[in-house]
Amino acid sequence: MSKLEFVNGSKIFKKNGQETVALEKTNLSIEEGKFVSIIGPSGCGKSTLFNMIAGLLQPTTGQILLDGKNIVGKSGQVGYMLQKDLLLPWRTIVSNIILGMELRGVPKKEAEGRALPLMKKYGLGGFEYHYPNELSGGMRQRAALLRTLLYDQDVILLDEPFGALDAQTRLMMQTWLLQIWGDFKKTVLFVTHDIDEAIYLSDEIYVLSPRPGRLKEIVPVHLPRPRDENTLSSDEFVHLKQKLLGMLKEDQERLQKVE
């Protein structure tokens, strides 16, 4: 059975009397423990899809099944890291990270007891009691990701978590994410604009295409794990990259013709 399913899901927005199809009828089926990336140009409905899975947005049609149970309109069932880091500026890093546990009523001491060792392990040691604006972009992203992980859901959605980082920090964060994914055994859905990143991290890549947003193709990635820098230059990697680039280019040409 799949961990997470999106059955005949779609989303239409209506504004000023005009309907925008953010996502056409789509079917997703994600297996437990997989790392799945979603790529596609801006505006193809990636964030919309995540908002629906996270229960923040009602789909126009369809069902979202988590472990076979319908979770449409229910928030708090999956971990969700939005496109920005969204750390609360008036809280220290550690109290930002324990926010999810705090909301669930876990005592502060206990929550910090869980968070502090993880912060050390994942490169935030020494910054526990700093405020978010004293941290670099990469560290803020780590903190936001740890907050999502410590919310303790099996499925986590990451919406372009590394979009704002420079190439080097990005590579470091990707390796870090793979390490975490291995440690925590989560099912991950990961949105990115970066084809390299998608291939490097994923078991499967869902390619979306815009206007209207829809699922174009599912591309499996069979690169062996653990992956490292050498993976980036392997034949399979290069081949996949070309294939994906081709698909995105098709869309671009199609859009240009329409305009």
Next chain:
Amino acid sequence: MRGETENVVVQKHATFEKNKAIQKEDPFIEDEELKERRTNRLSVLGRVMVGVLLVVAWELFTRIGILDSYYWSSPTTIVQTGITSITEGTLIQDLFYTSGATVLGFILGTFIGSLLGLSFWWSDLYSNIAEPYIVAFNAIPKLALAPVLVIMFGIGFSSKVVLAFLMTVIVTAVAAHSGVKSVDKDLEKMLFSLGAKRKQVFSKVVVPSAMPWIVSSLKINIALALAGTIVGEFISSRYGIGRMILYAGQIMDTDLVWLGVVVLSMLSILMYLGTVWLEKLLLRGQVTQK
């Protein structure tokens, strides 16, 4: 031979000097605190000097007759009047009366105003219905209502508190409402995604987000509350600095009027410092915000 050694020694000495020079060079460290302390010390000094200068000039000008001491009184006379008012009059009681009404009105106004402004987060419908009334109420010159309020609440302490309260409550509500409107929707979304209930979003995101807005209204509020109290005392009162000033004016005792103004100014400064302290308390940990 000797010359050579000397030469070497000189050279050695030269490099030694150079090294010393390099070592001696003070490393420049951005020390915000030190810089701040330095400017702070200077500005305190400057402030005190300007104040002393003004008082001395006042005294001097009234003595030599450039300023008419009948209208302008003079610092020494004011101090003397003050001492007699404390020992023989009711200055201290008046001071407690005025400051008590002001602080009470300020606290009530700020607290209830904040609650009112924050409550608008809960429902857009409620907020939309209430908004024009808030604007209208804000536009009413509350001081013009003072005579009615004194009739309504009597000439005692409560009518002053009510005036101070009315002066502050809407200002705070408007500030808190602006704070609520400025809350980052994505922060709210993030909290909901962590399974938060509305109540939790309110206490963890909305209140702290709006806090700087509320706090920014405090300083204006304390001055408004004081103005409210004094006008209340002007209208009709048995105690208070405002009443003292009014009475002194009626008997043309300008020294006493001046005493009242000076005491009110000092009270105002003291309460201002109080709000500065309150600001720090309320924004603990928030100083770092944006």
